[in-house]
Structures are given as C-alpha cells and as structure tokens.
Amino acid sequence: MYSAVYNQEADNNMVDLRANYDVIVVGGGNAALCAAISAAEAGARTLILEGAPKAYRGGNSRHTRNFRCMHGEPMAVLTDSYSEQEYFEDLMKVTQGKTDENLAKLAIRSSEECYAWMVEHGVRFQPSLSGTLSLSRTNAFFMGGGKALVNAYYRTAQNLGVDVLYEAQVTHLEREGDRIVSIDVTYQGEQHRLSPRAVVVSSGGFQADVDWLADAWGPAAKNFLIRGTPYNRGVVLKDLIGQELESVGDPTQCHAVAIDGRAPKFDGGIVTRLDCVPFSVVVNKEGQRFYDEGEDVWPKRYAIWGRLVAAQPDQVGYVIIDSKSLELFMPSVFPPIKADTLEELAGKLDLPTVQLQETIDGFNQACTEGHFHPTELDGLATQGLTPPKSNWARPIDTPPYYGYTLRTGVTFTYLGLKVDESAQVQGRTGPIENLWAAGEIMAGSILGQGYLAGFGMTIGTVFGRIAGREAARYASN
Amino acid sequence: MQAIELVNVDAIGEARRQIEICNACRYCESYCAVFPAVHSKRAFSDGDIQQLSNLCHNCRGCYYACQYTAPHEFGLNLPKALAEVRQESWESHTQPGGIAKLFHRSGVSLSLFVVLAAALLVWLIQIAPKSSGEGFYSLMSHNAMVMLFAPAFILPILLILLSLRGYWRTIGGESIRWRHVAGAFGSIAKMKNLSGGHGDGCNFEAEDAFSNRRRLYHQATMYGFLLCFAATSVATLMHYGLDMQAPYGFFSLPKLFGISGGLLLSIGTLGLASLKLKADRGLADARVWGGEMAFVLLLFVVSTSGLALYFLRETSLLNELLALHLGAVLAFFLLMPFSKMVHGFFRLAALIRDEQCKA
Numbered sequence: 001m002y003s004a005v006y007n008q009e010a011d012n013n014m015v016d017l018r019a020n021y022d023v024i025v026v027g028g029g030n031a032a033l034c035a036a037i038s039a040a041e042a043g044a045r046t047l048i049l050e051g052a053p054k055a056y057r058g059g060n061s062r063h064t065r066n067f068r069c070m071h072g073e074p075m076a077v078l079t080d081s082y083s084e085q086e087y088f089e090d091l092m093k094v095t096q097g098k099t100d101e102n103l104a105k106l107a108i109r110s111s112e113e114c115y116a117w118m119v120e121h122g123v124r125f126q127p128s129l130s131g132t133l134s135l136s137r138t139n140a141f142f143m144g145g146g147k148a149l150v151n152a153y154y155r156t157a158q159n160l161g162v163d164v165l166y167e168a169q170v171t172h173l174e175r176e177g178d179r180i181v182s183i184d185v186t187y188q189g190e191q192h193r194l195s196p197r198a199v200v201v202s203s204g205g206f207q208a209d210v211d212w213l214a215d216a217w218g219p220a221a222k223n224f225l226i227r228g229t230p231y232n233r234g235v236v237l238k239d240l241i242g243q244e245l246e247s248v249g250d251p252t253q254c255h256a257v258a259i260d261g262r263a264p265k266f267d268g269g270i271v272t273r274l275d276c277v278p279f280s281v282v283v284n285k286e287g288q289r290f291y292d293e294g295e296d297v298w299p300k301r302y303a304i305w306g307r308l309v310a311a312q313p314d315q316v317g318y319v320i321i322d323s324k325s326l327e328l329f330m331p332s333v334f335p336p337i338k339a340d341t342l343e344e345l346a347g348k349l350d351l352p353t354v355q356l357q358e359t360i361d362g363f364n365q366a367c368t369e370g371h372f373h374p375t376e377l378d379g380l381a382t383q384g385l386t387p388p389k390s391n392w393a394r395p396i397d398t399p400p401y402y403g404y405t406l407r408t409g410v411t412f413t414y415l416g417l418k419v420d421e422s423a424q425v426q427g428r429t430g431p432i433e434n435l436w437a438a439g440e441i442m443a444g445s446i447l448g449q450g451y452l453a454g455f456g457m458t459i460g461t462v463f464g465r466i467a468g469r470e471a472a473r474y475a476s477n
Numbered sequence: 478m479q480a481i482e483l484v485n486v487d488a489i490g491e492a493r494r495q496i497e498i499c500n501a502c503r504y505c506e507s508y509c510a511v512f513p514a515v516h517s518k519r520a521f522s523d524g525d526i527q528q529l530s531n532l533c534h535n536c537r538g539c540y541y542a543c544q545y546t547a548p549h550e551f552g553l554n555l556p557k558a559l560a561e562v563r564q565e566s567w568e569s570h571t572q573p574g575g576i577a578k579l580f581h582r583s584g585v586s587l588s589l590f591v592v593l594a595a596a597l598l599v600w601l602i603q604i605a606p607k608s609s610g611e612g613f614y615s616l617m618s619h620n621a622m623v624m625l626f627a628p629a630f631i632l633p634i635l636l637i638l639l640s641l642r643g644y645w646r647t648i649g650g651e652s653i654r655w656r657h658v659a660g661a662f663g664s665i666a667k668m669k670n671l672s673g674g675h676g677d678g679c680n681f682e683a684e685d686a687f688s689n690r691r692r693l694y695h696q697a698t699m700y701g702f703l704l705c706f707a708a709t710s711v712a713t714l715m716h717y718g719l720d721m722q723a724p725y726g727f728f729s730l731p732k733l734f735g736i737s738g739g740l741l742l743s744i745g746t747l748g749l750a751s752l753k754l755k756a757d758r759g760l761a762d763a764r765v766w767g768g769e770m771a772f773v774l775l776l777f778v779v780s781t782s783g784l785a786l787y788f789l790r791e792t793s794l795l796n797e798l799l800a801l802h803l804g805a806v807l808a809f810f811l812l813m814p815f816s817k818m819v820h821g822f823f824r825l826a827a828l829i830r831d832e833q834c835k836a
C-alpha cells in the first residue's frame with residue numbers, strides 16, 4: 001500500500017551495484033515503475049536503472065495526463081460506459097488495422113482493473129480537466145498529471161524496497177543464445193556490468209535521438225521539436241534490434257503534432273499545443289495556404305498537422321487569426337504575436353507582406369455568409385478556393401490580428417520490440433528466456449500507426465505489470 | 478489605488494508568467510481553489526494575481542506535480558511565486574507599511590517586542606494598586622486589565638479592517654452575501670485547500686509525500702485560538718452582563734473553553750513549528766521564515782503560559798507567569814496587523830471573493 005513515509009533507502013549512494021538483483025528494470029517511466037512494483041510485490045529483489053537525473057525522472061510519462069480505461073458502468077471519475085468492443089473499434093480506426101488483435105484486446109480488457117491497482121499504488125484521479133470534456137467518458141485523468149503519478153509510484157516502489165539509481169544509462173545488454181547474461185550501465189562516469197536473473201526493458205522510444213530521426217525521416221527532422229524527455233534516445237532499442245531481436249512498427253514513422261514554434265527543443269510538454277488552427281488561416285513561409293484548416297474538429301486533426309507542417313519549407317507554418325477568434329480556444333502558453341494591420345503582422349512574423357495580403361484577401365473573398373458555430377462542424381465553408389476551408393471559414397478582417405508559428409512536435413516513435421502476451425521479448429527463433437519489455441519500447445505491436453489518446457499509459461501499465469510479475473516468477477525459479 | 482502600486486511589480490509579474498503557463502496546462506485543476514479561479518480567466522490584472530495569491534494555501538501539491546520546475550527553462554514554482562505576492566499584498570495594504578515589513582520579516586524584532594511587552598507588564602504589576610480581587614486579580618485589578626487590553630485589541634482590529642477594505646478594492650470585491658460567507662467558512666472549517674483535493678493532505682514536511690499533519694496541526698491551532706478567544710469573550714459577558722466575577726471554577730464556560738483551547742493551541746503550534754523546520758524553505762517566501770517562526774512560537778508562549786498560569790496559580794511563580802502571559806498576549810494583540818496573524822483575515826476575504834466569482 002501507498003504510504004507517506006519517506007524512505008531514504010533508495011538514495012543513490014545506498015545502492016550496492018555488486019548486489020545480486022533478481023530483476024533489473026531499465027528505464028524509469030510509467031512502464032518501468034509498474035514493472036518494478038509488480039516484481040517487488042512478487043518477492044523479487046529489484047533495481048531500477050533510470051538514465052535521467054532525479055529532477056527529470058519519469059520520461060514521457062511525466063508529461064501525461066490520463067489513461068484510457070474500459071468500464072461497463074460509471075466508475076469513479078469516468079462517466080457512462082466504454083465497452084471493449086467500442087474501445088477496440090476506436091483503436092482499429094486510428095491504426096487502420098495495424099495492430100495485434102490479441103495484444104490489443106489484452107490491453108483493453110486489463111485497463112479496467114488497472115484503475116483500482118493504480119489507486120492502491122498511490123495514483124489519484126480527477127474528473128476530466130476543463131477544456132477536455134470530450135474525454136470524460138473514455139479517459140481517467142491523473143490528479144496533478146503524470147509527474148504526480150510518477151512520484152507516487154517511486155514512493156511506493158521505494159517503500160517496497162526497490163532500489164533506484166538515477167543518471168544510470170544502460171548502454172548494452174549482452175545476449176548469449178536465448179538469454180541476457182549481463183547489462184552494461186554507465187553510472188557516475190564509470191562502466192558497470194550487472195548480471196541480474198531477469199531483465200525488463202522499458203526505456204521508451206528513440207524520438208530524442210534527432211540524428212536517428214533524420215536517418216529515418218529525412219533531414220527535415222532536424223527541425224522537429226521533441227515534446228517529451230531528451231533521455232529517450234533509443235539506445236537500448238537499437239542495441240537489442242542489432243542483436244537480432246524481432247522488431248515491430250514502421251521504423252521511419254513517428255507520431256507528430258503541430259505545436260507552438262517557440263516551444264523548447266525538448267520537454268515542452270502539453271502546454272505548447274495550439275488549438276486555434278480551425279479558426280485560422282495557416283500559411284507557409286512563402287505566405288501560401290497548403291491545407292484545409294477546417295476539415296474536422298481539432299482533436300481529430302491535431303495529429304495530421306505535424307506532418308503537414310513537416311512538409312513545408314523549413315518545416316514551419318504560420319497561423320493567422322483576427323480578434324474575433326482570440327477567445328475561442330484554450331489559452332496558449334506564449335502570447336500570440338499581435339499587430340494592428342496584416343502588413344505589420346507579416347513584418348513581425350517575417351512573412352512576405354504582399355503574398356500574405358494576397359492570400360488573406362483571396363481567402364476573405366471566398367468566405368460565404370452563414371452561421372458560425374465554434375464547437376461543432378458548422379459547414380461555414382469557402383467557395384471556389386483551393387485548398388478549401390470546409391468549416392469555420394470567417395474572413396480575417398477585424399484587427400488586431402494575431403499570429404503564431406507552428407512547428408512539428410514529435411510525441412513518440414513507432415519502432416519497437418516484438419513481445420507475446422506475457423510481455424516476453426521475441427528473438428528470431430523464439431522468446432528470450434529472461435527478457436521482458438513494456439511501454440513505448442514495445443507499443444509498436446499494438447499501435448502500428450496513429451494514436452488513441454491515453455492508450456500509451458494503458459499499454460505501459462498493463463504490460464509493465466505483466467512484465468514485472470513474469471520476470472519475478474522467472475527469477476524465483 | 479495607491480496600494481496596488483506599492484506591491485512589487487516583479488513578484489506579480491513573475492506570478493503572472495507562471496499562472497499563464499498553468500492556464501495552458503491545467504493538470505493541477507483539482508488540488509485547490511486557485512486553479513479553477515485561474516481557468517475561468519484568460520488575462521490577469523495585478524488585483525487578480527493578488528487574489529490568487531491569497532487563495533493559495535501553500536500546500537505545495539502543484540510544485541511537486543509540476544513537470545516544469547527548475548532546471549526546466551519554464552522554472553515553475555507556483556507556491557513560492559504566490560507566497561511572495563501574498564506577503565507583499567499584506568504589507569502593502571497595511572498602514573504603516575514599514576512596521577508590517579519589520580515584524581513580518583524579522584523574527585528577532587518580533588521576539589524583542591514580546592520581551593519588551595513582558596517587561597512592561599512586570600513594571601505595571603508592580604505599580605498597579607493592589608486590589609482585593611482573588612487569584613491574579615489581586616496582582617492587577619480587572620479594571621486595570623480591561624483598560625490596558627481593550628484598546629490594545631480594538632485598535633489593531635480597526636487597522637486590520639482598514640487593510641481589508643483596501644484589499645477588497647484592489648481585487649474588485651462586490652457586496653457580500655450570506656452565502657458567500659457560508660461558503661468561505663465551510664472551506665475554512667475543514668481547511669479544504671490543505672487537503673490536496675483527494676483528502677491525503679499536502680506536501681510539506683517530506684517532499685512529495687502527502688500528509689494531513691500540517692492540516693491537523695493548523696486546525697488545532699485555529700480552533701484552539703478561537704476557543705481561547707471564546708473563553709475571554711464569555712468571561713467578559715459574564716462579568717459585565719451577568720455580574721459574575723472571576724475567578725471561575727473549572728466547570729465554568731470560560732475555564733472549559735480556555736483550558737481545552739490552550740491545550741489545542743499549544744499542541745498545534747508546537748506541531749506547526751516542528752513541521753516548519755523540516756519543510757523546504759524554497760517553496761514559500763524565504764524572506765519571512767524567521768518572522769513566521771517567531772509568530773508561531775509567540776502563539777505557543779501565549780497558550781502555554783496561560784495554561785501554566787492556571788495550573789501553577791497557587792505557586793510562587795504566579796507573579797512572573799502573569800507578566801509573561803499578559804506580556805505575550807499584549808504583544809500578540811498589538812502585532813496582529815503587522816504579523817502573520819493577518820493571513821487568516823486576508824485568506825478569509827479571498828475565500829469570500831472566490832465564492833462570489835464562482836456564483
């Protein structure tokens with residue numbers, strides 16, 4: 001049970017690297033913590049190797065806000081019901097079938113019992129946040145967000161006697177036949193070789209390795225912003241795939257959304273999102289429009305804009321709105337660039353003045369009369385414009401004008417390790433006897449493409465628990 | 478509206494910067510009253526920021542939960558940013574501001590003031606004409622005490638009311654309805670904003686571990702104080718209204734209130750002081766740590782010397798104890814507008830205002 005007692009045991013200097021651990025968990029995010037807690041509860045002597053310093057522990061999990069949870073009837077903060085069938089259909093829609101049905105259904109079915117398990121281990125939930133009502137039925141929100149969840153799990157793990165090392169970067173897992181025989185970790189500038197009985201890898205994807213992204217995606221990727229932790233560089237993933245373990249998921253693809261161009265290179269997290277595209281005109285650096293801004297409600301179009309912007313020169317877009325729309329979307333973390341004329345705005349955004357004026361004039365002339373409704377598809381479309389704007393098309397004509405830059409923000413990568421239903425990692429000729437994987441590092445099996453809000457944490461929780469339990473069972477034999 | 482200008486704009490500006498990040502994030506929405514109040518707005522005037530600062534109970538939940546604390550470049554530390562604005566909003570709304578600043582920030586000054594007040598009482602007791610009253614009234618007559626303490630209580634209260642009026646203007650408060658007050662007292666009675674929203678309490682003495690200790694000790698302090706206050710009020714009523722003269726027996730209302738209140742207040746303040754030693758000073762306004770600690774200990778001295786006075790009344794210590802107790806009470810009264818004591822008044826006002834905004 002979660003307890004408020006502060007446990008000093010797990011401070012770095014107390015950990016004995018020569019000790020014989022039953023289970024070593026690589027990574028320190030949600031999946032790793034669920035695995036470590038489950039292993040410790042099954043009686044295993046467990047060590048977490050977290051590559052990040054304590055202040056940044058928790059990987060991308062610290063940026064999350066909810067997990068997607070099946071339920072038959074209203075349950076705690078979740079309204080109404082969300083059946084296995086509907087959940088699975090939602091998944092099929094976003095992945096267009098690129099999923100492993102067995103693993104997907106296992107994750108979905110287990111999500112319901114995860115809720116109580118999470119509460120028991122210190123996580124607290126809150127009703128869906130203001131501005132996210134559409135998720136109140138399907139997604140349970142963590143009180144305080146993902147970092148509060150991560151904090152609670154670290155406390156629980158440490159109270160269970162799990163040891164934690166921060167700034168412990170795993171560089172290599174030595175495979176001999178069907179076994180992992182040792183782990184190489186760099187800690188405080190020194191190399192150590194550890195030989196636990198069983199290993200769980202849960203070190204996330206490779207999105208923070210921009211060179212790797214550029215290899216996979218092309219040089220444009222150098223201009224991408226990474227929404228989450230700089231510590232998920234795919235070192236362990238690359239190492240294992242290089243040792244002939246089975247991989248899944250498209251190695252060239254990543255999940256990317258359009259975010260505020262002023263966001264930091266790493267770790268900008270949730271606040272850098274911009275919800276104003278549907279009420280705007282979006283141009284590239286040449287001042288030209290390139291896609292229908294009003295195709296659908298924003299949550300459904302959020303993700304494609306990452307790719308759209310990535311395809312523009314210098315991987316940048318510019319959102320232009322006028323004062324009519326300023327209060328129609330969630331406040332942005334940085335204030336918009338403001339100007340009294342379009343000319344002045346073009347100057348401030350470094351856009352070609354004449355072209356921007358022409359684009360906006362052309363757009364304004366194509367707008368038609370009709371009823372504007374910000375929260376539903378209102379059919380207020382342009383006429384005779386390419387590309388069209390199919391909803392919320394109101395002329396940009398009421399100063400002051402406002403602008404934001406848009407850049408591609410990478411959430412995660414799809415490439416992962418192939419696992420079976422016990423989260424065991426698969427080699428070409430069969431399972432690796434003492435290696436399990438959980439979270440982003442194996443999510444490609446279930447999320448071959450696209451994304452379903454809150455499913456990342458569901459996958460990490462479900463498979464983290466399984467992996468920890470299985471690893472502990474193996475270690476005790 | 479001079480008061481607003483007196484508040485350090487930098488503190489307000491820094492709090493505003495952070496609040497705007499929170500407004501884009503919203504993860505902490507359920508911890509306390511601050512976040513719903515933030516999320517109902519898009520722009521924040523100086524008055525808004527001061528109101529938010531007084532709504533904040535420094536539970537620190539939003540610090541430990543925040544993915545943007547240093548070394549992240551956003552550098553979030555909302556409990557600290559709001560504590561600094563809150564402190565300055567108290568000092569700037571109090572006249573004379575210089576005295577407020579002195580006693581808020583300097584624990585040494587506050588303690589010296591208490592010592593002086595006690596010395597004053599030693600002297601007063603010596604020169605006071607001995608009356609025929611019983612117990613300690615034989616040392617100082619009831620009338621002499623009333624002559625000293627009535628103005629020492631009423632004048633500071635008037636000053637506080639003046640500051641509250643200024644604060645109310647700054648935050649744009651409207652006329653107060655009964656339901657606003659009821660809502661605010663409902664929150665105070667349970668100290669809801671120190672519950673963490675989930676009831677596990679706040680993050681104070683052991684980093685991100687939730688605990689209700691601070692909340693419990695605070696309520697012991699607060700209810701203890703109110704009981705002591707009730708004891709004095711009842712005694713005054715009995716004296717003037719019913720012509721029942723002190724001293725009262727153990728099973729009288731003044732004694733029952735006073736002793737239980739004194740015990741609660743002693744335990745509560747001791748607890749608060751010990752937690753305060755463990756907590757991270759960087760998550761509040763570090764400039765006033767000393768002044769706050771001295772204030773907590775002053776309350777402890779008031780209650781403990783009061784209890785001692787009751788239990789040791791038959792001993793030779795009576796004289797010294799009486800001087801100490803009355804001196805501490807006098808200092809406490811006089812310092813009310815210039816010390817941490819104003820937190821209750823400003824927070825009450827902020828909670829009432831919050832009820833108005835919710836409606």
Ligand SMILES: Cc1cc2nc3c(=O)[nH]c(=O)nc-3n(C[C@H](O)[C@H](O)[C@H](O)COP(=O)(O)OP(=O)(O)OC[C@H]3O[C@@H](n4cnc5c(N)ncnc54)[C@H](O)[C@@H]3O)c2cc1C
Binds near residue numbers: 060067
């Ligand atoms: C801004 C943002 C918001 C998101 N919101 C949500 C949401 O609300 N709901 C949801 O379900 N999903 C969300 N996601 C996706 C979600 O973050 C991931 O699916 C999930 O966190 C993956 O968990 P994980 O434990 O596998 O990886 P992570 O939490 O990323 O943990 C990986 C860990 O491995 C460590 N590590 C990496 N390499 C090494 C190494 N070589 N040696 C040692 N340690 C290493 C890292 O430091 C880190 O601790 C969001 C993602 C982002 C970026």
Ligand code: HEM
Binds near residue numbers: 535702769772773822
């Ligand atoms: C309107 C009613 C009150 C409210 C809302 C309130 C709220 C708070 C809060 C939130 C704190 C912790 C944060 C901080 O230090 O500022 C606190 C501290 C404190 N309160 Fe109150 N309070 C109230 C009344 C009282 C009363 C009547 C007393 C007793 C005289 C009291 C005594 C204290 C003490 C001693 C502290 C500790 C200061 C410290 O740790 O530095 N409070 N109060």
Ligand code: SF4
Binds near residue numbers: 145498553
């Ligand atoms: S304190 Fe941090 S986590 Fe909480 S709302 Fe503000 S920015 Fe978000």
Ligand code: SF4
Binds near residue numbers: 508510533536555559
């Ligand atoms: S410190 Fe606590 S009370 Fe203050 S804003 Fe943060 S969560 Fe709210």
